[in-house]
Amino acid sequence: MTTQSVTNGQHGLSNGCYGFLNGFDGSANGYNGLTNGRNGCNHNSETNNSTLNGGHSAGLSKGFANGTGPHVLRMANGLGFKSIGSRERRALSSPVSPPADLPFIQPVSAKLKPIIKTDLANGQPSRAAEDSTEPKTSSPTDSTSTLIADSVPMESAFMVSAPGKVIVFGEHAVVHGKAAIAASVSLRSYLLVSKRSKPDGTITLKFPDINFDHSWNIDDLPWDLFSRPDKKKHYHDVVTELDPELVAAIEPHTADVSPHIKSEKERKIHQSSAGAFLYMFLMLGDPDWTFRGTHFTLRSTIPIGAGLGSSATIAVCLATALLRRSDALAGPRPNMPSNEARIQLERINSWAYVYEMFIHGNPSGVDNTVATQGKALHFRRPDYKKRPEVEPIWSFPKLPLLLVNTKVEKSTKNLVSKVKERKEELPEVVEPILDAIGMITDISQKFLEPTSCNKQPMGSQGLRRELLAINDHLMVSLKASEAQLQRAEELEMVEPIAEASKNILDAYINVSKTSDCDLLSEESRCRLLGELMSTNHCLLKALGVSHERLERVRELVDKRGIGWTKLTGAGGGGCSITLLKPGVSRETLNDLETELEKEGYQRFESTLGGDGVGVLDPVILGKPGENDHGAHIDLNQFLSAKGNEGIERLVGVRGKEGERMGWKFWRIDSGI
Ligand SMILES: Nc1ncnc2c1ncn2[C@@H]1O[C@H](COP(=O)(O)OP(=O)(O)OP(=O)(O)O)[C@@H](O)[C@H]1O
Numbered sequence: 001m002t003t004q005s006v007t008n009g010q011h012g013l014s015n016g017c018y019g020f021l022n023g024f025d026g027s028a029n030g031y032n033g034l035t036n037g038r039n040g041c042n043h044n045s046e047t048n049n050s051t052l053n054g055g056h057s058a059g060l061s062k063g064f065a066n067g068t069g070p071h072v073l074r075m076a077n078g079l080g081f082k083s084i085g086s087r088e089r090r091a092l093s094s095p096v097s098p099p100a101d102l103p104f105i106q107p108v109s110a111k112l113k114p115i116i117k118t119d120l121a122n123g124q125p126s127r128a129a130e131d132s133t134e135p136k137t138s139s140p141t142d143s144t145s146t147l148i149a150d151s152v153p154m155e156s157a158f159m160v161s162a163p164g165k166v167i168v169f170g171e172h173a174v175v176h177g178k179a180a181i182a183a184s185v186s187l188r189s190y191l192l193v194s195k196r197s198k199p200d201g202t203i204t205l206k207f208p209d210i211n212f213d214h215s216w217n218i219d220d221l222p223w224d225l226f227s228r229p230d231k232k233k234h235y236h237d238v239v240t241e242l243d244p245e246l247v248a249a250i251e252p253h254t255a256d257v258s259p260h261i262k263s264e265k266e267r268k269i270h271q272s273s274a275g276a277f278l279y280m281f282l283m284l285g286d287p288d289w290t291f292r293g294t295h296f297t298l299r300s301t302i303p304i305g306a307g308l309g310s311s312a313t314i315a316v317c318l319a320t321a322l323l324r325r326s327d328a329l330a331g332p333r334p335n336m337p338s339n340e341a342r343i344q345l346e347r348i349n350s351w352a353y354v355y356e357m358f359i360h361g362n363p364s365g366v367d368n369t370v371a372t373q374g375k376a377l378h379f380r381r382p383d384y385k386k387r388p389e390v391e392p393i394w395s396f397p398k399l400p401l402l403l404v405n406t407k408v409e410k411s412t413k414n415l416v417s418k419v420k421e422r423k424e425e426l427p428e429v430v431e432p433i434l435d436a437i438g439m440i441t442d443i444s445q446k447f448l449e450p451t452s453c454n455k456q457p458m459g460s461q462g463l464r465r466e467l468l469a470i471n472d473h474l475m476v477s478l479k480a481s482e483a484q485l486q487r488a489e490e491l492e493m494v495e496p497i498a499e500a501s502k503n504i505l506d507a508y509i510n511v512s513k514t515s516d517c518d519l520l521s522e523e524s525r526c527r528l529l530g531e532l533m534s535t536n537h538c539l540l541k542a543l544g545v546s547h548e549r550l551e552r553v554r555e556l557v558d559k560r561g562i563g564w565t566k567l568t569g570a571g572g573g574g575c576s577i578t579l580l581k582p583g584v585s586r587e588t589l590n591d592l593e594t595e596l597e598k599e600g601y602q603r604f605e606s607t608l609g610g611d612g613v614g615v616l617d618p619v620i621l622g623k624p625g626e627n628d629h630g631a632h633i634d635l636n637q638f639l640s641a642k643g644n645e646g647i648e649r650l651v652g653v654r655g656k657e658g659e660r661m662g663w664k665f666w667r668i669d670s671g672i
Pocket residue numbers: 207208209210269273298299300303304305306307308309310311312314359367410411412413568569570571574
């Protein structure tokens with residue numbers, strides 16, 4: 001069964017499964033043993049897999065044969081010599097155990113051997129060796145070495161990548177302390193951290209996707225204020241709010257960015273990106289040699305402002321890069337103990353949240369948490385002064401999801417503010433809606449992970465009770481005072497609340513007809529999840545965050561009776577997800593896709609639940625057997641990779657043929 005969970009990931013892509021988003025992609029996550037472990041305590045894995053995968057098994061045999069857990073680990077190990085350096089000194093002073101394994105040299109690392117000096121005391125490469133300013137020499141007869149020599153400006157380069165996400169349940173409500181469920185997608189951002197060979201005292205941020213490129217003189221930045229004892233934050237601190245004095249001190253350094261940009265809106269985006277970066281850099285970085293001449297260059301395959309968490313991926317990549325450069329991260333490395341990986345991930349996530357606060361104001365942190373941890377998770381932040389409550393969903397099922405981009409760009413910040421204003425204006429109507437969304441999320445979690453060891457699968461009676469409780473909240477909302485209800489009518493909130501109530505009652509009737517045993521069948525679970533998704537969408541519409549283009553997707557899907565649609569992310573445009581009914585014919589889907597395309601929608605193919613943040617170090621081409629395998633990728637190559645395909649081919653965490661060599665991830669397991 002291990003192999004099956006490994007190969008499942010490719011399923012939808014390999015059999016041309018209509019661009020579905022697929023559930024856990026075991027090939028890259030090394031979770032196969034873990035899945036078996038938890039299955040062992042309740043169900044056997046055979047039962048579990050057949051329950052989860054049901055009728056979607058056509059592509060199982062075409063999985064990522066290359067990507068099986070042990071194989072990947074072996075390959076990663078071979079490239080891993082740089083990751084366990086004394087750059088981890090600071091990280092290891094935190095309560096984590098020392099590196100458990102020493103790297104061994106594979107053909108690729110042999111080519112780079114001359115630049116590695118071993119610290120004899122601990123058998124690991126020394127910091128001096130890692131960041132050596134010596135030219136990287138090698139045999140002149142070796143074609144790879146020529147490429148390495150050409151790429152001297154890339155001295156001590158590394159790359160970080162983080163995945164986008166879909167929110168399956170609970171967006172917006174999560175900002176107000178309710179639960180959300182989110183999963184990572186295979187679209188990712190890639191950040192190259194490179195250093196000029198002759199450091200010149202500047203630091204450079206390049207975001208070519210948004211036409212942003214700016215350098216700062218490091219000595220001009222407000223280090224004094226940021227290092228004042230009452231202001232100073234350390235890499236292990238949890239920062240839950242921005243300091244207005246520090247934000248103000250950054251403003252003069254972002255005021256003059258992008259003088260060539262005419263659009264005020266675009267300039268604001270550039271200024272907030274620059275400000276968010278500087279805030280983190282001044283907190284985590286230092287004015288000495290470490291960062292001088294460093295370039296942070298980001299490219300992404302995630303559409304911007306489409307609800308797929310693009311900003312959070314940038315936050316995670318930059319936080320990881322800054323923590324790593326300033327010696328505050330250990331790993332990642334293969335076989336890192338789960339507890340140690342968790343500490344590193346929490347550290348990254350805390351700082352990514354700082355970046356997100358700068359961009360969004362008051363985010364819940366769900367986006368950066370998924371971009372950091374990957375997989376799928378249940379998230380709640382009842383207290384903004386504390387870390388969020390995060391519960392991984394270990395066996396997120398293979399949902400046949402269709403992901404559609406309306407291509408209407410929106411601003412998460414504005415939409416979050418809109419909901420907040422609505423809540424302040426109409427608390428009697430809005431608060432019960434938010435409660436209902438939170439309850440929908442909690443019920444869904446039980447159905448997304450019904451075989452979990454520590455959760456009782458929900459019986460039909462309990463479920464009906466919960467559905468009625470949701471409906472009660474909707475009734476409370478509709479029984480608001482006359483004045484509030486009238487205003488709610490004006491804002492077109494009442495009809496979607498009534499539609500949500502109808503959906504919940506339909507779900508109630510369907511559950512009444514189902515025995516406890518049948519409730520766990522794929523068909524019943526799919527229908528229930530679908531009805532809950534539709535209900536969630538109606539409530540988001542009532543909150544004012546849908547868009548006519550999103551409603552049109554619902555209309556096109558509903559007309560064919562083939563699934564349940566909801567917006568995902570902040571709404572106001574962006575993307576929708578449709579959970580397709582089991583057994584929908586290829587013909588019907590083709591027909592839907594043609595119509596969507598005609599109306600200017602974009603459909604995405606992606607898998608759900610892949611790895612979170614990862615590091616590629618050294619940044620070399622990774623295809624064994626290719627001529628230039630082992631050659632360094634330089635900044636120009638990265639910048640000139642064409643489109644998403646070009647980026648994926650050059651540095652992608654996963655190419656079409658399987659997992660790319662070299663990427664390493666901090667992986668946590670269920671502990672079972
Ligand atoms: N490729 C990119 N390069 C640089 N900046 C980006 C990139 N993608 C996103 N951003 C930043 O993120 C902002 C968009 O974030 P926003 O939260 O509105 O959308 P999202 O993160 O895609 O959606 P959601 O928050 O609903 O998931 C942009 O304005 C920009 O600041």
